[in-house]
Every structure is written in C-alpha cells, then in structure tokens.
Amino acid sequence: MDSHRKNILACIDGSTFSDSVVDHALWMAGRVDAPLKLLHNIEHHDSPAPTDLSGNLGLDGREELLRELVELDARRSKLLIEQGKAMLEHARNRVLSQGGQDPERLQRHGTLADSLIDMEEEIRLLVVGVRGEGHDNQEDRVGAQLESIIRAMHRPVLVVNRPFETPPEKVMIAYDGSEASRKGLDMVTLSPFYQGLECHLVHVGRDSRPDEAMMEEAAHILKQGGLNVISASLRGDVEKALLDYQAEQGIGMVVMGAFGHSRIRELLFGSFTNRMIAHSRVPLLLLR
Template identity: 35%
Template sequence: MNKVLVCIDGSQYSQSCCEYAGWAASELGAAIEVVYVTDLRQFEVPFIADLSGSLGLQPYQSIMGELQSLEDRKAKIILEQGVGSIRKSGFEGEISTSHKTGFLVDSLSELEQDSELIVVGKRGENANFAAEHLGSTMERVVRAAERPCLVSSRSFQKVEKVLFAYQNVESCHAAIAYLKDTRLFANVELHLASVARNDDESDTLADLKKAEAELKSAGIEVVCQMLHGIVPQALARYAQESGIDMLIMGAYGHSRIRHLIIGSTTTEILRDCRLPTLLFR
C-alpha cells in the first residue's frame, strides 16, 4: 500500500481534501491518486427525461451529448485544480488522476486496492444548500471502504495534535493496529481519551489504560485522559481546550437501519466537530 486516494467533486471541501492528502502522502512517503466520479444521476433527472418527449429523440440525443461533453470538461478542470492544490501544499511526489463514471462507492474496491488511506470531503457540491447535513456519498464511502477514511473539514490546518477517541470496540482496535504500523503521526502529539458514563466508569478506565499500555509498548507516547458526559460534546470540548487538530475514531458500529431509527454517534460527532476525522471500520 503506497498510495493516498483523494476523492474530489468540485465542492469547497475538495480544496482541503487535496491539502490533507498532500500532508498525509508527504508523511507516508506515498504517491497520490486524485479521482473524480461523474454521478450518473445528473443525467437521469425528470427534466432531462421530459426533453425526449417534448423535442423528439434526435434533439434529445444531441443535448445529452452536449451535457456529457460539458461534464468531461468539468472533470478535467476539477482534476487539474486538485493537482494544483496538492502541489501548492508542498507535496513533491507522484500524482495521478482518474475520471470515472457511475457512483464512487461502486468504484471503491478497485480504486482503494493499493491505497493506505482514503481522503473524502465531509460534504459535497451541495454543501451550501444543506449546511447541517453530512454528505451521503461520504457515509457510503466510509461504510464500504476497507481502508481508513480521512474525512476532511472545510479548511486545512496544520496537524500537530491528534485526539484518538477510544472505545473497546473492533474499529478502535483496528485504529490501534494502524497507529502502531504507520508513519502518518510520527511528528504529532497524540492524545488518547474515552468518555465514561456514571455506570461504567471503572470499566472505561480499565479499557483506556489497556489501550494506553498497548500504544506505549509500541513506542508511541500518548497524553491519556478520561472524560465524562455526552460523547460528542465531551470530545468537542476537550478538542477545543487542548488545541486538537485532528480526530481519530471508530465509525458506524451499527447497521444503517439502526442508524436511521435512532441516529449515529459517528454522524453526530462528524456534524458537530469542525475537525478532520480519521475513521476506522
């Protein structure tokens, strides 16, 4: 695995995606692949479908051809801008670009094969119209990906302090294994924290100490802290008070059906936290 895969779509989040990809690839000594996926749904909206009936088949085909040509030009411009943003971030390594047609999640298994990390924006091109909602593509990518996913914030900031929000669950165990094996955070101050409820404080503390010991046994120094309260608010408060630049956590520990019925802690943290977040499944 010698590549950072960065997924962009022309939104303002794409700029920070590229800058975080440049930072990560520089730390890892990896190449970068920038991918733009043309969403087929834009050619299937009722307005387009109605044109075939009102204008006839021949003009409809001509219009579709023009739309596809414009989309190809848009993709080329977005990819060129992405490469430019990565170069401006100081990355000097290899960069490749890909333009796919379809749905990003369908191309993911192929794209992520040689990747150590996937970078994706928290929201997409319609972010300004749905400021309080996360991008559905982002969630689908995180749920489908086999690699860790770095969900970028709206703007890039230098990564000097990282907070690992730990729970004794499989996804966090995967994060510990990654931290023990990666160079990505070699130059940052790592904070390790768990949020306890009143009824499980002793168990939470014991789990936290085990995680701390495992990281320290691998030569990773951590600032360890147990927090109290509601998880998203407790983490956000600690991040702000400690000057944290990035969050690490497990992602979507339950099914999408359960998520739809009672919500998701992952979604709540991503929505309320303005930090880039590295997610593990």
C-alpha cells in the same frame, strides 16, 4: 493504514472543500510516504422522460425531438468531462505548487461508491470532503453520499471539513474498549502517520465506574508503538464530551472507528458517527 505503497486517494469535485481535500491528502501522503492520486467521478443521471407529445407531433416531429434530446445528453456529458479535467488540472497544479510530486489523475464514471469499491485494493487512505458540490452551505449536515461511501469502504477515510492551515500536532483517539476500537489501536501503532504527534487517548463513560485498567492497557499498546500518549477519562454525553475536549486541548484531528453498531440500533438511536461528522470542527480520520 498498512505499510504497502498504496495510494492516498483524494476525491475532488466542484465543492469548496476540494482544495482542502488536496492539501490534506498531500500532507498525509508525505507523512506515510505514499503516492498521491486524484479522482474526479462523474455520475450520469437519467434525463427525465419527455412529456408524451405523440398526439401533438407527427412522426417526423417525434424523431426530431428524440434526436435533439440525444444530442443534448451528449453535449452535457462532454461538458461534465471537460469540467472534471479542469478540476483535476487545478488540483495537480496545487500539488506541484506545494512541492509535491506530480500526482496520477483519474476520471471515472458511475456512482462514487462503486468507483471506490472497484479501486479499493489500491487505496491506502481515502480523503473526501464532508459535503459535495451543491451542498456547501448546508452546515451541520453530512453529504448525501458520504455515509454510503464510508460503509462501503474497508479502508481509513479522512473526512475534511475545514481549510488546511497548519499541520495538526495533536490528534484525539476516541476509545471505548470495544473489539473494534482495540483493532483500531493496532492500526494506529502500525502506521507512521502518528509518529511525532501528541496522541490524546480519550474515553467517555456514562457513569462513575473506573476505567483505569482499560485505559492503562490501551495507552501501553500505543506507547509500545513509540507514540507520545496522553490519556483522559471523561464522563457525560459522549459526543459533547469529545467535542468539548477537542476544543479545549486544541486537537487538530479526531481519530475514531466508524459505524460500529448495527443498522437497527442506529435507526433507533441515531448514528454516533454521523453526529460526530456533522458537528466536529476538525477533520475526522475514520478507521474501518
């Protein structure tokens, strides 16, 4: 995250994660001294075409039917707008009740990915729930839009998957030595977010070859940034090793790069990012 005073943007909807999204976004805004903005996005889906009743209805009947359909769509749109305003007001009151400054509130129309791309220049960090409205009970599933949003953005994305109870004191930085992960280290050292936290730098290897030099270099970069660093080199399946370490060490947030491999490789072998999002029991901060 850069040092400019761009927004911490919280995407809210009617899902059970919305309150937690607001709480995490408020906490993040305080840690990096950035303004908080609340976004509710309305996606308008085309109504299904009515059955062709031209053989059963006269001209007047068809015109009346079309008029009623237009009025129905207008009422539906108005209802969605009012529901969204109520969600934004609820989120605003939640922020104020916790001592936060009055956040800017915004309602946009269209696909969420398109809205976020349009706003990207003013976003410092995006905070979203792991699943949206209507998918709350689909545990171990990633929201239908989440992957497209993460891929479209060139900003860090915090994926929230649990209530905000206490601020995390430990974060785990997943590191594999790639160019993308080294770039991630630079982003970490430049952000005030990590100051004062216990940062666990974790690498998982699939064989017994030592990774000491790589890990020492990475830890040195973080320590030069004034961070409290604990290094760990693990072996085995990457996803399982990271999730086990998170649970054993009481890690409150996982920091990692997102979608570092080609789409073809991910099609063949599956996406590590999606698996971590689906199975992690703590929020993930995805660096882009």
